[in-house]
Amino acid sequence: MSILAIIFILTGVFFFTTATIGLLRFPDFYCRMQATGKGDTLGALLSLTGLALYNLHHGFSLPTILVSIKIMFIAIFIFVANPTSTHAITKSGLDCGVEPFTKEEVIR
Amino acid sequence: MTIEFKDVIIQTICRLLTPPIQLYALYVIAHGHYSPGGGFQGGCILGASFILMVIAYDIGEVKRRMAEKMNTIFCSLGVIIYSGIGAICLILGANYLDYGILHKILPVNPVRARALGTLGIEIGVGIAVMAVMISIFLNIASGGEHEGALE
Numbered sequence: 001m002s003i004l005a006i007i008f009i010l011t012g013v014f015f016f017t018t019a020t021i022g023l024l025r026f027p028d029f030y031c032r033m034q035a036t037g038k039g040d041t042l043g044a045l046l047s048l049t050g051l052a053l054y055n056l057h058h059g060f061s062l063p064t065i066l067v068s069i070k071i072m073f074i075a076i077f078i079f080v081a082n083p084t085s086t087h088a089i090t091k092s093g094l095d096c097g098v099e100p101f102t103k104e105e106v107i108r
Numbered sequence: 109m110t111i112e113f114k115d116v117i118i119q120t121i122c123r124l125l126t127p128p129i130q131l132y133a134l135y136v137i138a139h140g141h142y143s144p145g146g147g148f149q150g151g152c153i154l155g156a157s158f159i160l161m162v163i164a165y166d167i168g169e170v171k172r173r174m175a176e177k178m179n180t181i182f183c184s185l186g187v188i189i190y191s192g193i194g195a196i197c198l199i200l201g202a203n204y205l206d207y208g209i210l211h212k213i214l215p216v217n218p219v220r221a222r223a224l225g226t227l228g229i230e231i232g233v234g235i236a237v238m239a240v241m242i243s244i245f246l247n248i249a250s251g252g253e254h255e256g257a258l259e
Binding site: 080081 | 115117121122124125128
């Protein structure tokens with residue numbers, strides 16, 4: 001159980017790292033939103049699943065299972081809310097007229 | 109610049125997420141005296157769920173669910189619950205907000221009465237904070253006019 005939890009948390013941290021690198025290195029607003037929206041959602045989901053599994057490694061009793069279920073509720077909430085907020089920010093950026101990054105800018 | 113911002117994804121997700129948020133706010137209020145949380149935090153989350161509805165829909169939608177009249181009544185109801193429990197303690201012969209004395213009118217022992225008194229206070233604070241949060245947000249967002257969508 002502990003090994004499974006470690007694998008989950010390390011994978012989650014990997015996705016967080018790639019999302020942060022994408023946020024820092026991508027050229028424009030839309031690319032950055034795409035990197036953080038996807039990477040953060042998957043990273044948070046995997047990390048929280050890992051924490052829920054790690055919480056169970058002392059044994060299955062009612063309090064630990066309850067805490068694990070609460071952690072999974074947080075994961076579900078993030079799974080629903082994070083893409084929606086990314087969508088809202090990106091759409092408001094599009095409505096306000098943020099120019100997408102195109103090939104011409106690379107050539108120029 | 110006025111931007112027409114009606115988005116079916118955001119509206120659906122906000123409509124689906126509002127009941128769990130409000131349930132979580134009630135959980136925070138009810139567990140306030142033996143875990144982190146309490147009346148103020150739970151009231152803030154309850155108010156934030158209505159602010160989410162204002163952002164996703166418009167002010168009219170929230171006013172249809174929570175009219176300004178009801179909001180004002182809730183605002184003072186919370187303060188009345190809070191100060192009423194305090195005043196009952198005062199009438200029964202203890203200090204203001206000294207809940208232990210409530211065992212004279214409740215069929216429980218003083219320790220239990222203290223916990224129940226704290227829960228009552230938390231509920232009052234939660235109601236007052238929720239109503240005041242919604243009221244402040246609506247007044248600031250609409251410039252005091254209480255109508256129209258957010259721009």
